[in-house]
Amino acid sequence: MKLLIVDDSLIVRRAIERNVSWAGFAEIRLASNGRRALEEYREFRPDVVTMDITMPEMDGLTAVDAILREDPAARILIVSALADKSTAVEAIKRGAQGFLLKPITPESLRDAVAELLET
Amino acid sequence: MDEAILRVFSVCAAGYFTRVALGPATVGTPYLQSDGDSVAADFTAVIGITGKRRGVVCFAAPRALLQALLPAMGEANGTDALCADLAGEIANTLAGNARAELGATFMISVPVVIAAPQPVPTFPRDSICYVLPLVWQGHRAAVWVALHQADETP
Numbered sequence: 001m002k003l004l005i006v007d008d009s010l011i012v013r014r015a016i017e018r019n020v021s022w023a024g025f026a027e028i029r030l031a032s033n034g035r036r037a038l039e040e041y042r043e044f045r046p047d048v049v050t051m052d053i054t055m056p057e058m059d060g061l062t063a064v065d066a067i068l069r070e071d072p073a074a075r076i077l078i079v080s081a082l083a084d085k086s087t088a089v090e091a092i093k094r095g096a097q098g099f100l101l102k103p104i105t106p107e108s109l110r111d112a113v114a115e116l117l118e119t
Numbered sequence: 120m121d122e123a124i125l126r127v128f129s130v131c132a133a134g135y136f137t138r139v140a141l142g143p144a145t146v147g148t149p150y151l152q153s154d155g156d157s158v159a160a161d162f163t164a165v166i167g168i169t170g171k172r173r174g175v176v177c178f179a180a181p182r183a184l185l186q187a188l189l190p191a192m193g194e195a196n197g198t199d200a201l202c203a204d205l206a207g208e209i210a211n212t213l214a215g216n217a218r219a220e221l222g223a224t225f226m227i228s229v230p231v232v233i234a235a236p237q238p239v240p241t242f243p244r245d246s247i248c249y250v251l252p253l254v255w256q257g258h259r260a261a262v263w264v265a266l267h268q269a270d271e272t273p
Contacts, residue, residue, distance in 0.1 A: 009204050009205075009208040010200075011192050011194060011201060011204050011205055012208060014193065014194070015193050018193050019193075054211060054215065055229060080215065081212040081213075083215060083216045083217070084219055084221075084225075086222070086223045102216075103135055103138050103212050105139070
């Protein structure tokens with residue numbers, strides 16, 4: 001299995017990478033904005049994507065739309081600080097499989113990724 | 120700007136440190152920025168706000184606080200680049216979490232992080248800015264909130 005982590009914060013990207021070691025991803029790639037995520041997705045074809053929303057160049061929801069247009073089976077977990085319900089609902093409507101609110105903890109990330117892998 | 124908004128940011132700031140830092144922060148009583156106050160800190164992360172409310176939310180912290188917090192994020196080294204990244208992520212998280220109460224019309228920008236001695240932003244002359252002082256493990260930081268309704272003159 002392969003994982004793509006998308007977040008404009010290096011600390012968050014590395015925290016997610018460290019805290020999914022239990023899942024046994026064979027390869028993990030990192031991207032710092034939605035545009036880079038789309039490029040990586042095309043080349044890398046990950047099994048799972050974690051996606052921030054508020055990012056420069058291309059936001060996460062736009063990237064979700066673009067990825068799902070190319071691969072409707074993409075499994076995407078939104079990891080965002082945007083805590084209003086309408087954003088979470090909008091993300092799910094667009095096709096994301098889950099929504100994890102920041103700040104994340106190792107436990108909250110594990111639960112969200114485990115749930116995504118079961119789908 | 121009403122008291123309820125300041126309470127939202129106070130709760131978000133306290134909640135961040137409780138959840139991430141394995142130890143609570145004490146958020147003090149907000150006070151009005153006076154002319155002599157400066158947002159100056161080693162690292163100041165600025166979030167622009169648009170939508171029904173306009174203005175900025177800043178998180179200003181000394182290097183020592185950020186270096187003490189980085190290990191809780193799994194980072195062993197407290198480089199300036201990581202301190203700046205963390206300040207930006209904290210500001211982003213506080214402003215984003217505030218949308219639970221303020222709604223999706225509280226639109227936030229990506230953070231811009233200013234490291235001393237670069238000049239810090241100046242608020243519009245007539246804008247009202249509140250400071251929420253914060254202490255975590257003896258380190259002092261602050262959340263600055265300067266907002267006005269979009270249909271009001273700042």
